Amino acid sequence: MTKLSPETILQHACIGVMGLDNNGIIQYINPRAQELLVCDTHNGISLDTIAPQIWKQVKTLIQQGMNEQAIHIQGPRGGIEMVVSPVDKKAKTSSDNFNGVVCFLRSHEKFESSAWQYPTIKEMHLQFQSLLDHSYYGIYIIDGNGIVLRVNDVAAGLIGMTKEEMVGMPIGELAEKGIVDQALSPAILKSKKPLTRPLYVVKSNKYIMASGMPIFDKKGDIRFVVVIEHDMTIVKELRDQLKHARQVADTIKNELSDRNLLELKSHEVIADSPAMNQLLTVLLKLAKMDASNILITGESGTGKGFLSKFVHQNGSRKDKPFISINCAALPDMLLEAELFGYEKGAFTGASNTGKAGLFELANNGTIFLDEIGDMPFPIQAKLLKCLDDGEIRRLGGTKSIKVDCIVIAATNHNLEKQVQQKKFRQDLYFRLNIFPVHIPPLRERREDILKICDFYLKRYNKAYNQKKRFSEKCIEQLQGYHFPGNVRELKNIIKNAVVIKENNVLDTVLPPGKNKAVPISPPCEETAAPPASKGLNEEILAFEREKLTQALNHCTSTRILADYLGVSQSTVVRKLKRHGLSVE
Numbered sequence: 116m117t118k119l120s121p122e123t124i125l126q127h128a129c130i131g132v133m134g135l136d137n138n139g140i141i142q143y144i145n146p147r148a149q150e151l152l153v154c155d156t157h158n159g160i161s162l163d164t165i166a167p168q169i170w171k172q173v174k175t176l177i178q179q180g181m182n183e184q185a186i187h188i189q190g191p192r193g194g195i196e197m198v199v200s201p202v203d204k205k206a207k208t209s210s211d212n213f214n215g216v217v218c219f220l221r222s223h224e225k226f227e228s229s230a231w232q233y234p235t236i237k238e239m240h241l242q243f244q245s246l247l248d249h250s251y252y253g254i255y256i257i258d259g260n261g262i263v264l265r266v267n268d269v270a271a272g273l274i275g276m277t278k279e280e281m282v283g284m285p286i287g288e289l290a291e292k293g294i295v296d297q298a299l300s301p302a303i304l305k306s307k308k309p310l311t312r313p314l315y316v317v318k319s320n321k322y323i324m325a326s327g328m329p330i331f332d333k334k335g336d337i338r339f340v341v342v343i344e345h346d347m348t349i350v351k352e353l354r355d356q357l358k359h360a361r362q363v364a365d366t367i368k369n370e371l372s373d374r375n376l377l378e379l380k381s382h383e384v385i386a387d388s389p390a391m392n393q394l395l396t397v398l399l400k401l402a403k404m405d406a407s408n409i410l411i412t413g414e415s416g417t418g419k420g421f422l423s424k425f426v427h428q429n430g431s432r433k434d435k436p437f438i439s440i441n442c443a444a445l446p447d448m449l450l451e452a453e454l455f456g457y458e459k460g461a462f463t464g465a466s467n468t469g470k471a472g473l474f475e476l477a478n479n480g481t482i483f484l485d486e487i488g489d490m491p492f493p494i495q496a497k498l499l500k501c502l503d504d505g506e507i508r509r510l511g512g513t514k515s516i517k518v519d520c521i522v523i524a525a526t527n528h529n530l531e532k533q534v535q536q537k538k539f540r541q542d543l544y545f546r547l548n549i550f551p552v553h554i555p556p557l558r559e560r561r562e563d564i565l566k567i568c569d570f571y572l573k574r575y576n577k578a579y580n581q582k583k584r585f586s587e588k589c590i591e592q593l594q595g596y597h598f599p600g601n602v603r604e605l606k607n608i609i610k611n612a613v614v615i616k617e618n619n620v621l622d623t624v625l626p627p628g629k630n631k632a633v634p635i636s637p638p639c640e641e642t643a644a645p646p647a648s649k650g651l652n653e654e655i656l657a658f659e660r661e662k663l664t665q666a667l668n669h670c671t672s673t674r675i676l677a678d679y680l681g682v683s684q685s686t687v688v689r690k691l692k693r694h695g696l697s698v699e
C-alpha cells in the first residue's frame with residue numbers, strides 16, 4: 116500500500132492551506148491556495164505583497180491575539196472564506212507568543228453549496244422562508260442599488276406581479292411605470308431614513324401601507340432595505356362605507372329635523388315663506404343649543420311671543436317653566452316686584468309672607484320679557500345685573516338668589532334708536548342682543564297669508580262647528596291687504612268671519628273700506644301712519660276712548676282687554692295710558 120506523505124496530501128487538498136509567520140511571510144502555500152489567491156508564489160514571500168487587503172485583516176487578528184477565527188475576504192476571483200488558526204494555541208493574548216498562523220481557504224461558491232448541507236443552516240433557511248411565505252404582510256428586500264433581492268407571495272400579489280417577475284427588477288420601476296402612484300424604496304435609498312407611506316397600486320387597485328427600513332453596513336452605506344407592506348384596501352373600503360354611513364346618518368338627521376320643523380309647523384307655527392322657514396331653522400338651532408339672551412324684534416302681532424314659546428318647547432328645558440311677562444303692562448314698582456320678588460314688608464301692600472319673583476319661578480326654564488323696550492330705566496339696571504351675575508335679590512331682601520334661565524326678550528321698538536335717545540341702556544341692549552332675530556311683517560311674506568288663512572279657517576270652523584270657505588275674490592283681497600296688525604289681525608279677521616258671517620262662502624272678510632288691495636304698503640310703525648287732518652285724529656281718539664271705556668266695563672285685566680279688542684296687551688297698555696284710563 117502506497118504511503119501518502121503530508122506534502123502529497125496538502126498538494127492534492129481541495130481546500131487552500133497557507134502558513135504564515137507573525138510578519139506575514141509565507142512559510143507554505145499549497146496549489147489550491149495559490150489558485151484562490153491567483154499567485155504562483157513560492158515560500159518566503161510576504162502576503163502583503165501579493166494580497167495586501169488580506170494581510171491587513173490577518174495582521175489585525177494576530178495583533179488582537181485571536182483564537183481560531185473565520186473571516187470572509189474578497190479574492191481576485193470572488194469571495195473566500197478563510198479560517199485563520201494560530202500555531203501556538205496556548206498563547207492567545209499576544210502576538211509574541213504565536214508561532215505564526217495557518218490559514219485554510221475555501222471559495223464562497225464551494226462553501227455556500229456545502230453550507231446548505233448543514234442542518235442548522237438548512238433549518239435557519241427554512242424558518243426564514245416560512246416567515247416570508249406565511250407572513251400576513253407583504254415583505255420584500257432590495258439591495259443598496261434598489262434591486263429586488265427577495266420578495267414574498269403577498270408582496271408580489273399586492274403589486275399584481277409574480278415573485279419571479281419582481282426578483283432582480285429595479286424597484287424604482289414600479290413608480291416609473293405607473294404601477295404604484297408613488298415611490299417608497301427609492302426615497303429611502305435617497306434619504307437613508309426609515310419611511311412609511313400609503314401607496315395606491317394602480318395595477319391591482321389596492322391601497323397599501325408600506326414601511327421601509329434601511330440596513331447599513333459598517334461604512335454607513337445602505338446594505339439593503341426591508342420593506343413591509345400591509346393591504347389597506349379593506350380598511351379603505353370600511354372607511355368609505357363608514358363615511359357613506361355617516362353621510363346617510365347626517366341626511367336622515369337633517370331630514371328628521373326638517374320633519375320636526377314640519378311637524379311643529381303643521382301643529383301650530385305656520386310658515387311657507389323662505390324668510391320664515393329660515394327664521395324657524397335659526398330658532399330651532401338656538402333652542403337646541405340652549406342659547407340664552409335671544410332678542411326677537413318685529414312689529415306687533417308678527418308672533419314674537421308665539422315664537423319665543425317655540426324656542427322653549429324645542430329646547431332641553433321644555434318640561435321646565437315658561438314664564439312670560441309684559442314689561443309695559445305694569446307700573447315700575449310692581450314690575451320690579453314681579454320680576455325679582457319681594458320680602459315681607461318690602462313696600463306698602465306687600466304680602467306679609469313675601470313672594471318669589473318671576474325669575475325665580477322661571478329657574479331652569481325660560482323667561483320671556485315682552486315689550487322689553489318699555490322697561491323702566493331703573494329696572495333695566497337690575498335686569499342687567501341679574502343677567503351678568505346669574506342671581507337676583509328680592510325687593511327688601513339682603514341675600515342673593517342664584518337663577519338659571521333662558522332669557523328671551525322681545526320688542527316692536529327700535530332698541531338701537533332708544534339707546535341713542537337714552538331711553539334704553541346700551542349695556543343691557545348689548546347683553547340682550549346676543550342672538551338677534553327679526554320677524555318680518557306679514558306684508559313682506561305674503562306666501563304665508565294663504566297658509567295662515569287655511570290653518571285658522573279650519574281651526575275656527577271646527578271650534579264653532581262651521582263649514583265656511585273662502586271665495587277666490589276673498590283670497591285675492593286677503594293676499595293684497597297689508598295687515599298692519601300682522602298675523603294677529605289676520606287671525607282675528609278669520610275668527611270674526613267664521614263666527615259672524617251667515618253665508619258659508621266667505622266673499623269678503625276684511626272690514627269695510629279695507630277690502631281694496633294695497634299694492635305695496637308702508638310699514639305699520641306708528642310714525643309711518645298716513646298724516647291725517649287734525650279733525651280726523653280727534654275723531655279717532657274719541658272713538659278709541661269710547662271703545663276702551665266700554666270694554667273696561669267687561670274686562671278685569673289688560674290681557675283680557677287685549678283679547679276682547681283683538682290687539683296686543685302692550686297696545687292696550689299704551690292706549691290706556693294715552694287716555695288716562697286703567698283697569699280697576
Ligand SMILES: Nc1ncnc2c1ncn2[C@@H]1O[C@H](COP(=O)(O)OP(=O)(O)OP(=O)(O)O)[C@@H](O)[C@H]1O
Pocket residue numbers: 383384385386413414415416417418419420421422485525526527567602603606682683684685686
Ligand atoms: N307663524 C304663525 N303661525 C300661526 N300663528 C301665528 C304665527 N305667528 C303669530 N301667530 C299668531 O298671531 C298672534 C300674535 O302673536 P304674538 O302675540 O306672538 O305676536 P307679538 O309679535 O308678540 O305681538 P305684540 O308685539 O303685540 O305682543 C298669536 O295668537 C299667534 O298665535
